[in-house]
Amino acid sequence: MKLIHRVTLRLALVIMPVLLLWATLFYFTMVFQVNDETDDSLDDYAEMIVCRVVDGEELPTPGDGSNNTYSIEQLQPTEHHYDWETYEDREVYLHWKKESEPARVLTKVFHDSDGVAYRLIVSTPTFERDDIIRALLIHIAIIYAVLLCTILAVTVAVFKISMKPFYSLLKWLDGYRPGGGLAGFPNEETVVEFRKLTQTARETIERAENHLERQKQFIGNASHELQTPLAVLGNRIEWMMDSTTLTEEQFAELSKMRQSIHRLVRLNRTLLLLSKIDNGHFLDRVDVDIVSIINSELEVYKEIFAEKELRCNVAVPQGYVVQMDEMLATTMVGNLIKNAFVHSPSKGVIEIKISQDELMVSNSGDEALDKARLFDRFYTSGKTGSTGLGLALVKSVAEYYKFGIDYRFNNSRHCFVIRLKNR
């Protein structure tokens, strides 16, 4: 969820009860005020009638335009009565309108000069509560919508403007790739929080860059430093084998040593290559035809693994061009194909296919491999002579070019898929 959405939602949620509360208060205040006014006028009207009754003057006729109604009833002396006034809301039937209307009703008892008690009921039409509530609700809804829109617009605008440094930092971090340096890093801000954030981010990146640089140097240096002793060792063994008289046993030992050194050399070289890929030392992007790589690699491996009598089914188009470093393309495709040849049982079937921008290489197998660790460095299936780096190399190259890589096991086949287009 985007921050702006969250802020909007929260604002909307907070405004709703506030507005409802306000509407309720407003309604009751308004009713109270209106009743107050009505009661005052009813009072005046009742006072006027009482005066006229007491003075014996003519009483107002109903329907005289004021919509007020009244009734006077003489109370029996025996009848119990209270001497106070009551106000209430009631439906009153209006004769001249021939319908009931909501009205404010005042009931009071008064005595004329003879001491006779009368009950006077005065009423004046008042508003319909339902109408008021409905109108109020409609207006609340309108206000809510208008208010929300305005607040949103203002919030978005303010947000966009004041959060600009934040988003530019975020954008920069998004595009950051380890080893990419601090080029284009957002400038220092005047707002304290943003300045702190930018500073912290910059320091963190700088630290990471330093670490990376040192690690890069370390791996590179370590591998390079190993080259000379490896050359010395190999050549001393070579010299012993070539120039000294040895027993067959000694010769066999030396031969095995030489093979181990050979393996070390290969391992060292592969590690160097891996660290180079991981550090993005291959910036070359040229048009590389994957199909021609497949064909030439396939030819070599068919020759090397001729003894296994494998069958190869190849379904590739005439050409398939990808933009990448040529050597890395060969490494990626070659290692996938080699993997298939190495791990396929004798007389197995190898399939290579390119369809819908997917390169699929599969070979026969017994059981699924551990997908989580398959592409890890030094993960081997126990095959002798395996460096455990082949698939790690494939993955490193694929990830470097943002190709998707996947492994499946179905129908007793190990299936490696690389999605070649990085759109």
Added chain:
Amino acid sequence: MKLLIIEDDSSLREIMHRALTNEGYVVELAPTYFDACDKIAGYSYDCILLDIMLPDGNGLKLLEQIKALDKDERVIIISARDSLDDKIAGLDLGADDYLPKPFYMAELSARIKSVMRRGTGAVNKTMTAGNITLDLQSRQVTVGGNAVPLLKKEFDILLYFMQRPNHIIDKAVLAESVWGDHIDMVDNFQFVYAQIKNLRKKLIDAGASQNIKAVYGFGYKFTETD
């Protein structure tokens, strides 16, 4: 022929010295940038083996000096950094070859021969051992004057052996030289046997004076036929 080895690692320097002296070269040594400057300025060499990572200076600077002196010296760069940039920089500065560490002496000696051959002009593009002659340009093989048709890999194998006569060649090393990185993880070298078997048969049939001999089952050696 006189060689100068500029290499800071004493052990490597010693075996290079030993191996190349055995091959009949006159070898001089320079362990540091400083020594190397002295020797280059004072003497002439046919070929200089230059380690570009020296403790007291950059070997590429030395290369510039060598080229600035305008002497007709071949230079082979030896580097622990198998980096394309170094290689390009070195070859741009006029080095004749680039050999990444670790390498085998046989490989080094083959490179020296190849560089020296280039030095004597484009005439000599062939290699000869006994009555076998390899034309490196047209990839033709003749034995006693008669052409012997070889497959691509058979030619590569024969060339590799002829550059290293009398060395015991490990089948894994041979395989890697001819098939490159492709043979990583390969534990069965049947394909090498098959190729060598065919090659030997072709050489015997053609009446070659040298051939590839199996040694104890650890590898092969290119020697005169008994």
